[in-house]
Amino acid sequence: MTTQKTTARKAMPDFDRPLVTVDVVIFTVVDEQLKVLLVRRPESATEPFPGRWALPGGFIDVTRDTSLFDCAMRKLGEKTGFTTPYLEQLGSWGSATRDPRGWCATHVYFALVPPLEDGEAAGSAASEWVEVDAALRKRLAFDHADILAAAVERLRGKVEYTSLPAFLLPEPFTLPQLQRTYEIVLGRPLDKSAFRKRMLDAQFLVEEGSISGVAGRAAMGYRIGDRDRAAVFPRTFRSFEVQSLQE
Amino acid sequence: MTTQKTTARKAMPDFDRPLVTVDVVIFTVVDEQLKVLLVRRPESATEPFPGRWALPGGFIDVTRDTSLFDCAMRKLGEKTGFTTPYLEQLGSWGSATRDPRGWCATHVYFALVPPLEDGEAAGSAASEWVEVDAALRKRLAFDHADILAAAVERLRGKVEYTSLPAFLLPEPFTLPQLQRTYEIVLGRPLDKSAFRKRMLDAQFLVEEGSISGVAGRAAMGYRIGDRDRAAVFPRTFRSFEVQSLQE
DNA sequence: TAAATAGTGTCTCTAAGACAATATCAT
DNA sequence: ATGATATTGTCTTAGAGACACTATTTA
Known part of the structure; x- marks a missing residue:
């Protein structure tokens, strides 16, 4: 299904297409600590890294997301409700081995948001604010530990x-x-x-x-x-x- | 081996997959000018932007490229022959409209290389070193004008x-x-x-x-x-x- | 009035820029 | 020696840091 549905005249490349995802590293400062939002992978054995902590993100929906930035903003909004955060691109990570489902590239954004009011969906059971050094010590899913380390380095550098x-x-x-x-x-x-x-x-x-x-x-x-x-x-x-x- | 390679059991996302490419902005200084390497798109009418100037790049080959960086390094080597250039990631551009063939995301790297010796494949007929301000004025293929502008800004900024x-x-x-x-x-x-x-x-x-x-x-x-x-x-x-x- | 926190002033220091002075090379 | 280029030194200045000082608010 993925490759050539070449009904059309434009030459469609007959390469296998990698999986494409967008992940967002969301930082805030609360309780005098720098924290990052982590989500729990589903427990289902059909999913990679079941039950592990991971960065929020997921596959691009080519029918809904008009651009990578839109996709990142959508995922940020779903998790935190913020609409005017600081959001910048961090970089992309892609290789044959980072996802057990196959060649996968992820576009990573990093966001800065103020602490959520208590009422807001701070921690649905599946997500949690974790102090960054503690988060770096966790065994995160995929290569998310590398990505988080890069995000923290970028943040501290730019600060x-x-x-x-x-x-x-x-x-x-x-x-x-x-x-x-x-x-x-x-x-x-x-x-x-x-x-x-x-x-x-x-x-x-x-x-x-x-x-x-x-x-x-x-x-x-x-x-x-x-x-x-x-x-x-x-x-x-x-x-x-x-x-x-x-x- | 932990991750059961089951043909079937891992949940494969049933999203349509975007096209994935890697482009490289290659800078050099020659004749007292900052120049960038451009390539000509094929003339074939089945290709997008036939005959237009573009940044060197192309689809990821999931059978040959083990990572995005490898892919960028391979494309750089094919064009210039350099093996130890300065190569850093610039960012990624992805949207539903940037490629007429469909939703496409490109991972862009930028490279700094010394001027090529005369013998080396400086300009195969299909590629040419162009002074950057002249290149920015050209009507490049895809959104490569935006990408080149971002690369020049990043270069001048970091310099x-x-x-x-x-x-x-x-x-x-x-x-x-x-x-x-x-x-x-x-x-x-x-x-x-x-x-x-x-x-x-x-x-x-x-x-x-x-x-x-x-x-x-x-x-x-x-x-x-x-x-x-x-x-x-x-x-x-x-x-x-x-x-x-x-x- | 005292405690606590906000805000300012002064002095020193690093490194950048302007530009003059000196050193070394080819002819 | 001379012209050309490389390298160093001197002076001034902007802004960072250390730290002491003043100002304003609440209890």
Whole structure:
């Protein structure tokens, strides 16, 4: 069924077609931890990796998905309900051996979302937010451990010079909250003064009125100016120290 | 063997499978210009976009290619003969409409190679090195104009803070040659002193003996220390000027 | 008023850019 | 020696980090 249904005149390639899937690595920060959404593979013995944890994803439906991005957005919406997350392509993984059902290529996206409100479908029995280092230690289905590692590396790398962590917070948020989010993702403390200068100089935040916390002075609330792209800073954090560490 | 190879028992998805291709954007610098390799689509009317220029690539051969990367490397080798180029994944493009033959996803890689020696198959009649801005103005097949634009953007972007241009030169090369290559890719002059400090501080070059040019003082020749990865600089070129330009 | 948190100022340091000065090669 | 090119040094400046200081809110 898969290959030539060449009724038509265009030359259809008579190669066997690989399986094609889309997977989404969905990050959030909740309880002071960076977490990733994992789903449980069906228990059925007819499925590969029954019962294992995996990244959310699945086959492209050529009748519903008009593009890879649409497909990723659809899967993200099904799992989290978010409609305007940060969603970028991470890369693709394809080989003869990564799926026992045959030659398979997956297109992987990575998404940043604010923590879900308690009401929302955070964990249907089949899905769960898992702290990333714990997730990396699990024996995930397929090559999803490699994919997750690549996603975490990309996230931590880009956080050094972009405004990505802002997409992990519900709006409006304060600069101290944003700094805390950076620190959670990077796993190290940042200097308050340098952090604020950097964020405000980058001009990607819009003021949204003061917010009172549980104690202490009220803080300015901010919203992301342009949710379609992250701001890029001219340098990484601690750039010169990184330099010396390499030696 | 764990995964029962049962012809029948694994649930095979009954989705129609998209077409799957791999394309490679191959850059080089020759005649003081950044060029990209284009190939001509076959003239046959049974093929999509007959006679149009396109990026080199084609369908995955699930019987020969063990992975996407292998497939890209194979296509690169067929076109240029290089075996140790710089090759990284650019991304994937997939939609219902990008190929008239049906839902198609392509995995795109981008490669940097030194200019070919005259003897080598630089231009079989069906392929040609084209200056990138001229290539961007051509009406390429499929969505290859979008893909090429993304590749050029990625290249120019990464050149600001990585050692990528070193992979465009035959080894050994000199620092003035490397600087010229950066300037060609970026399209603007760089300061000599700052450039040398940056390259040498990054520790990715190994000395390879002095090289005499046609005139003037001989220059130190260098080779790339680790061809498997590019060096990353802690800042972009002209970082603060870029900053002020944004305002 | 005290505790807690938000926000600012000052000083030092790294590395980039501008550009001048020096070194070495072919003829 | 001279012209050409390679290589180094000096000065200035932007922005990062360390850290002390001030400001504002709640209890």
